[in-house]
Amino acid sequence: MKFIFAPDSFKGSLSALECCDILEKVTARIFPGTDTVAVPVADGGEGTVDALLRAMGGKRIETRVTGPLFECETAAWGLLSDGTAVMEMAQASGLPYVPADKKDPRKATSLGTGEMIAAALRQGVRKILIGIGGSATNDGGMGMLKALGARFTDAEGKDVEPIGGEMIRVEDADFSGLLPELKATKITVICDVTNPLLGENGATFIYGPQKGATPAIRDELEAGMAHFAAVVEKAIGRDISSFPGAGAAGGLGAALGGVLGAQLKSGIDAVLDAVDFDSKLEGVSLAVTGEGRIDGQSVRFGKVPVGVAKRCAAKGIPTVAIVGGIGEGAEGLFDLCESTIQTTVSGPMSLEKAMADAPQLYEQAADRLFRAVRIGMRLNKENG
Numbered sequence: 001m002k003f004i005f006a007p008d009s010f011k012g013s014l015s016a017l018e019c020c021d022i023l024e025k026v027t028a029r030i031f032p033g034t035d036t037v038a039v040p041v042a043d044g045g046e047g048t049v050d051a052l053l054r055a056m057g058g059k060r061i062e063t064r065v066t067g068p069l070f071e072c073e074t075a076a077w078g079l080l081s082d083g084t085a086v087m088e089m090a091q092a093s094g095l096p097y098v099p100a101d102k103k104d105p106r107k108a109t110s111l112g113t114g115e116m117i118a119a120a121l122r123q124g125v126r127k128i129l130i131g132i133g134g135s136a137t138n139d140g141g142m143g144m145l146k147a148l149g150a151r152f153t154d155a156e157g158k159d160v161e162p163i164g165g166e167m168i169r170v171e172d173a174d175f176s177g178l179l180p181e182l183k184a185t186k187i188t189v190i191c192d193v194t195n196p197l198l199g200e201n202g203a204t205f206i207y208g209p210q211k212g213a214t215p216a217i218r219d220e221l222e223a224g225m226a227h228f229a230a231v232v233e234k235a236i237g238r239d240i241s242s243f244p245g246a247g248a249a250g251g252l253g254a255a256l257g258g259v260l261g262a263q264l265k266s267g268i269d270a271v272l273d274a275v276d277f278d279s280k281l282e283g284v285s286l287a288v289t290g291e292g293r294i295d296g297q298s299v300r301f302g303k304v305p306v307g308v309a310k311r312c313a314a315k316g317i318p319t320v321a322i323v324g325g326i327g328e329g330a331e332g333l334f335d336l337c338e339s340t341i342q343t344t345v346s347g348p349m350s351l352e353k354a355m356a357d358a359p360q361l362y363e364q365a366a367d368r369l370f371r372a373v374r375i376g377m378r379l380n381k382e383n384g
Helices: 014-030 047-056 111-122 143-146 162-169 180-184 203-207 215-236 248-259 269-272 275-279 294-299 304-314 332-334 351-356 360-382
Strands: 002-005 034-040 056-067 072-080 085-088 127-131 151-153 172-175 186-190 263-265 285-291 319-323 339-343
Touching: 002 014, 014 047, 014 360, 047 056, 047 085, 047 269, 056 111, 056 186, 056 351, 072 111, 085 111, 111 127, 111 143, 127 180, 127 269, 143 351, 162 215, 162 339, 172 215, 186 248, 186 319, 203 215, 203 248, 203 360, 215 248, 248 263, 269 275, 269 304, 275 304, 285 304, 285 360, 294 304, 294 332, 304 319, 304 332, 319 332, 332 339, 339 360, 351 360
Parallel strands: 002 034, 002 285, 085 127, 127 186, 186 263, 285 319, 319 339
Antiparallel strands: 056 072, 072 085, 151 172
16 A cells, blocks of 8 residues: 655644654554655645655755845745745745734835845746745735846836835836846746735735735725836736736735746645646555645635645545544535545644644544544455
8 A cells, every 4th residue: 555645734733744744653553564655735835845845855045035124034945856946925024024013014025025036046046936825015016026126216216115105106117127037937926816916806905904904004005006006017018917816915926927927826736736746646545635724715725635635536546634623614525536534623622722732633633544544444355
């Protein structure tokens, strides 16, 4: 037999790598001698860099960058064994860097994300995979573009500070100074949202409030974003606001896809393609995946367990998911392939206890699940 392990992390309690280590331990106990393949995965958010480094090999690199409030931060990214740079924009421009009492997307910049990309280009990277979840910014990607050589000026020809509140002052966008390496670089953006840049379903209205935008700030930012998008469209001759995902990360999706020509892909599909997941399914008898909580949104938006299940379904491989919690609509997973779900919660307990005891609870859940699988295999053999 051969098992493949492709779990996501349990945010705040277990990394995808730790899940794989526990699964290997339990397999050795319940199915001694079974071959295992560990492919810890993520959907573009926290843990993506570490998961891909574990799956593909490479090295972790740290770059000093400008944080979202212009403070100095250290952004970690991975240089994979095949020469691809894998990044999480939240490492440079993430919301966790912003204290609760200082949340104001008018004052935040994506400058550090551009500095992280520039650092990779200077090291000869020509293939970048970047997840853009968890941003603190709503600057239309102006900061990132400035760090890569673009220039944004006001009516008097003076440089505009690359923050959300200054988008309304941009009167000219000049992209002639963009780093020449960008033309030879393939950028793939891990993006699970389909919001356009503008409007009631756009970057500011949908994601602005979690970054500190009050209704008044929201309206100010929306006007600035619309103005900025029009200036950029005039400069490059194409619309950057309407394609699905343009509104991701406060408009960073518009800058990456609309200005730099990056390809936007769903999170789990981009990661599974990067690790060549399909080729690893050869000869696999069972796939184990999972995440902190599975529900209807996991199914609807194609989160990690669903992305893994779809790939396995194409190969006729049954999939089991070990999760921290199960919500309404999780049974949609059963429609995708032969599958089941096992929760780590073994009795009444607080969320705090479930998170604190996550390693033990996960191992116990894996043990229960694998014992059930072993019974099923025995019944199949006896009736075969």
